[in-house]
Amino acid sequence: MRQRQVASPLPTPRPLKLPASLALAVARRRQLPLSEPRSASAELVGQQVRALRLCSGASAGKLAANAGISRSMLSRIERGLVCASVETLERIAVGLGVGLARLFVQPSGRSTFCHVPAGMGTHVQHTGExxxxxxxxxxxxxxxxxxxxxxxxxLGPEAETFGASSQQAKVQFVYTLAGRLACRIGDQVVELSAGDSLLLGASIEFGVEAIGAQAATYLFVTFTLRT
Known part of the structure; x- marks a missing residue:
């Protein structure tokens, strides 16, 4: 004898039908892994944005605020996960202090080096030194x-010292090789001897206020972001 089916008290499940626009967005999201760049162009632009930001010393939060976007959006742009609009890229370029075209520069891939034999550096002397x-x-x-x-x-013991001056857009590195120096860094004075080093951010004022009894020799390296 056939058993009578009893209706379930629960509603019958039905497939959820998404709006066409939302369904298309979900499909695209499934096809594009979040961990992979959206395209080669997006990856190139993202690498340029990150490189320029790091060279300028700007934090991700500060650049995002200046560009009017969220920090997470800037992170996705730098990783090439999204194709930012031209207006967004223009605001990012302004925040970095560069032209919009700088974000689309293709790396040359060349291996560049500079070899200077001992004692063959270019001697430079300013008027009055x-x-x-x-x-x-x-x-x-x-x-x-x-x-x-x-x-x-x-700098010999009788060399003229020079006051602190600001090197705009330049990161500076000082490594003392011999002798002693008293350096002015903003409103502070730091004494350096052989083996001591200084790393100065862009726009930081730097100068030499005093030299020890013996000649002082130091390595001075500047890193400049070209625009």
Missing amino acids: VAEHCRQMLGQLRSGNLCIEPWLVR
């Missing part, structure tokens, strides 16, 4: 938007 202030330019390297210049500086 005394003989005991000797500076040698040890080379110049341009890689993408970054320019690096190492200098070997020797």
